[in-house]
Amino acid sequence: MDHDRYLTFALAKGRLADQTLKLLEQIGVTCEEMKDKTSRKLIFVNEERKFRFFLAKGSDVPTYVEYGAADIGVAGKDTILEENKNVYEVLDLGFGKCRMCVCGPSRAEELLKHHERIRVASKYPNIARDYFYNKKYQTVDIIKLNGSVELGPLVELSDVIVDIVETGSTLRENGLSVLEEICPLSARMIVNPVSMRMETARIKQLITEIRKLKES
């Protein structure tokens, strides 16, 4: 079918984008120029389906989709929760599985149990705030960090951290463990609400194709 406009995808660069492209290839959507790792090009197209792809920093993907700069986005559930943008989450892609957890040294267990006013370091201050204030009804001080969050309890910046746990090896190697689980995470497809109305057929078809592949 001929389409007048490109359907634009914002992909979280790195592993999630690689896995998304693999998935799209399995349903016959290829984008050869995107595989060239040496290229500095930012936007790639698939003329056959009139799809356009760009790679963005994961935490910016929901922003591109909310503003309609991208019709569709693929990002981790962690980013989607943290950014809390006005987008539709339409599909769990099933890869990039991990967990959002409260982690720390064993001495922090008592502090959590007794709802003490503790310090929580995280790259995800909104998720941490929502968990402690709205789910646990515990007043805490949140400290925003941008990476290597496990350092928090090690250098006594914080009592615990709220962070992603995948294999658990970063925690183990630093004498920390999971104290509470907040939620499971994986890569999700998100859609701009206006695009969903304007391009319903194309977007639904794509979702159906991916669902069928996952079920097969």
Ligand code: PRP
């Ligand atoms: C993430 C996360 C943990 C680690 C968890 O960090 O923040 O540090 O991966 O993975 P694991 O359970 O398999 O050890 P990332 O590598 O994204 O880097 P960062 O520390 O800069 O956030």
